[in-house]
Amino acid sequence: MRVSELVERSGVPLASIKYYLREGLLMPGESTGATQARYDERHLKRLRLIKALTDVVGLSVQKAREVIAVIDEPVADPFDNLGRAIAALPPYTDATGDAPRARAVLERLGQVCDPSYAGVAQLERALEAAEAAGMPMSDERLAVYGEHVRAIAEFDISGVPDDPAAAVEYSVIGTTLYEPVLLAMRRLAHHDAAYRRLRGAEPGSAEPSAG
Amino acid sequence: MRVSELVERSGVPLASIKYYLREGLLMPGESTGATQARYDERHLKRLRLIKALTDVVGLSVQKAREVIAVIDEPVADPFDNLGRAIAALPPYTDATGDAPRARAVLERLGQVCDPSYAGVAQLERALEAAEAAGMPMSDERLAVYGEHVRAIAEFDISGVPDDPAAAVEYSVIGTTLYEPVLLAMRRLAHHDAAYRRLRGAEPGSAEPSAG
Structure with a gap:
């Protein structure tokens, strides 16, 4: 065309x-x-x-180019390609130091902890913020979240295409565009669970009159 | 003091x-x-x-005041208090119209769908964005996410305190400050699952050499 x-x-x-x-x-x-x-x-x-x-996603053209460069010039190791692409996505943090809270969580969950991966600093900051607000994540909550997040992630990763460029595209879109879906779903599940608990409605019952 | x-x-x-x-x-x-x-x-x-x-969370003082007003002047219905407080949180959307994608998802999950609740428009926008990027959420993915998000939400709601002011505080902090934890945990679970799949490591095995 x-x-x-x-x-x-x-x-x-x-x-x-x-x-x-x-x-x-x-x-x-x-x-x-x-x-x-x-x-x-x-x-x-x-x-x-x-x-x-x-x-x-709101990336700058510069950051979008970093993602696309991984698609256009993949390295041999597909795992490294995913890491490079995800590192170009927000939230950005320049922290590379010790991440004691994140490390403890990952150890308990039996997951790899690679401090050079941006997600480690991201988790550390998030745990710190909850602590500073006076509502630290309890061990029980971390275990529950960890178990179910893990199941979601296993499903996500099972769908990664074999083609390197398609794999990067899948991972970038799946990370950034499914995150807002996940958060909205959690708020709606809260809404539903609170409705049933606080209004005493039966599970599976009708809609609220509002709307 | x-x-x-x-x-x-x-x-x-x-x-x-x-x-x-x-x-x-x-x-x-x-x-x-x-x-x-x-x-x-x-x-x-x-x-x-x-x-x-x-x-x-990055709220303006005006928005923070809306949250605090719910704590200081709760109405009789605790469910309405939670709704008012959560409505003061981002992401903001002025959409109140039809949300066909969100409605279909909530119906399939058997959850209440109240279009006056901000989460419905939030989910609709998120589903739309994934569709526009050429990677719509499949029914299977929505079912998997839905099941596990539901389990997380049930845990969250089981901890809502009985005191109205404490309930609002718990819900606001739990919504906004645990969301970043959840997203970071998902990225790290991806990292771990991709590591095992692409590098062929054994589950529960050692850390990568990097870092």
Whole structure:
């Protein structure tokens, strides 16, 4: 397809497409003349990914490029590719020091603890904040969360495609776009459980009158 | 204690304490003279809550006041108090219209669906975003997430204190400060599961050499 059709089908303005081409986020089309090029479904798919990363996840173009670089130039080890891609996602933390709370949790859960992985500092900060607010996570709560989060993660990882580029795309979208789904589902499950407990409704019973 | 001790023990500057008193977030101390008042543990606890809401959760003072108003002026129905408090928390959405995706998910999970509850619009937006990125949540994924999120939520709700003010505080802190813990734990569980799958390590085995 021509670039005009790419604009129409992707909903991305021409100026942005040119910018992504210049910055290397979008791969060049097949040249069909001095000022023309042909694009295909790969370009549409890539634009959809760029839109998700910048508009929905809120990444800067620079950070989106880091993710895309992993897709375009994967290293041999698929595990390292995932690590590189996830490291380009928020929340960012420059903490690389000791993470005693996170380490203790991971040890109890029997999970690998690699302090160079950004998630370790992320967990440490989150545990610290709950502590500072006077409501530290109890061991019992960590065990319950850990068990069920683990089951969700096993399901997620079982779906990682074998193709390295597809694996990175799956992991990045699955991390950033399913996180808000998970949080909304938790709030709604709270709503449901509180409704049943506080209003004394029967499980599986009807809807509240509100709405 | 005097206000000077309150400053010292809370770590909140005097100017902020005066501001919170003026704005009604912090309850007045017991007057002991024309320009003096005595403060106690309730004030320390309240300052810790205000700090968590503004510094960690990132609420504006106006939004923090909405949460605190529910604690200070609870209505008779504890379920309504929780709803009012949670509605003051981000993410904010002004959508109140139809939420067909969220409704379908909640129906399948057998949970109450009350469109006036902010979580419904939040779930709708999150499902929409995943769809737009070309990776909609499959029914199977929604069922797996739903089951385990439900178990986490049941645990959370079983701990709601009976005292109305304490219940609101528990719910607000538990919602906003445990969400980042949950997300970090999911990323770390991914890391662990991917490590085992892609590096072929044995479950429960040692740490990666990195770090």
